[in-house]
Amino acid sequence: LNSCDLTEKSCDIVASALQSSNSPLRDLDLSYNNLGDSGVELLCAGLMSPNCRLQRLDISYNNLGDSGVELLCAGLRSPNCKLQRLGLNSCKLTEKSCNIVASALQSSDSPLRDLDLSYNNLGDSGVELLCAGLMSPNCKLQ
Template sequence: MSEEVLDELDLGQYNTSQEGRLRLLPAVRNCRKFKLGKLYGFSETEWEVVASALKSDPSHLRDLDLGEIPLDDSGVERLSSGLQSPNCRLEALSLRCCWLSEISCSALISALKSNLHLRELELSQIYALQDSGVELLRDLLESPACRLETLRLSGCSLSEISCSALASALKSNLHLRDLDLSESDLQDSGVELLRDLLESPDCRLETLRIRDETIRAKIQKTSDVVLSSAC
């Protein structure tokens, strides 16, 4: 908590108890990159600390990795209030293995729409990111204020409706260059939609990450987009 701003703070590197890591949480206000690691029992008080780091003037936080922390509606509400703050300068947000309700998805996407600085978003292995969640994500990508360059949806189950919504959004998004769908459950209809997207002159993607070699072979065809298996 010194006056010097830290470049990165990773709570997972500290060999201490969960209670010890929680006592280190207020340092989130004084670093540019913050990695939470695995923590449980995150209360409204802890979420308020994270939100206050995004709201502070000035806010130093640029990269927030919340890892696999459980997220309930009240936690998302507080996180969203920080993301919507005019002082928020967050450029990268990562959430993995979270159960987000439809209410939470709606609140989070709504908050991200008002954030002009976000360039990288990870929503990997979000099990509740069903069709309604992907359609909300489409609204974000189609928003004129959206400046996302990297979107990671690794390990998400994408139906034909979800793939259609995602493909439609990417045709109108001028900024997204890197899309990660590795380890995602893609059906034949979804593969065809992605192939059509990559062959569209409106597509601005430069890299599409898909681990399955069979799917990559079906999609590649004449597209100039780089298909990668890397995560």
């Protein structure tokens, strides 16, 4: 579903599908859309559902910013989240996002194994924060 001009309303529908007990969805590409914070919040409701089987989510090239990543990381900390690969390429993330992501990586509940943060404005201090998360014994990134 990349480049489909999806918005918050679409995220509500996708979140409902993720929460369905018979959803076969394992891989979802929502890159190049207009999801926004409210859309990400709705997606997180789907990710936190015990029925969600999603393992890969690409939301690159959406204007999420730090607040959107904060919402997303709340979903990653859920014991029900099965997400192993997450694409956040070119999402207007900053150093603040790095602190939030590092915290999620340190969570024992986060199953994340692959994370793409390329083409964001993380800066040196942001990368230092990420490294702290990577050094956690709970971090599963490979």
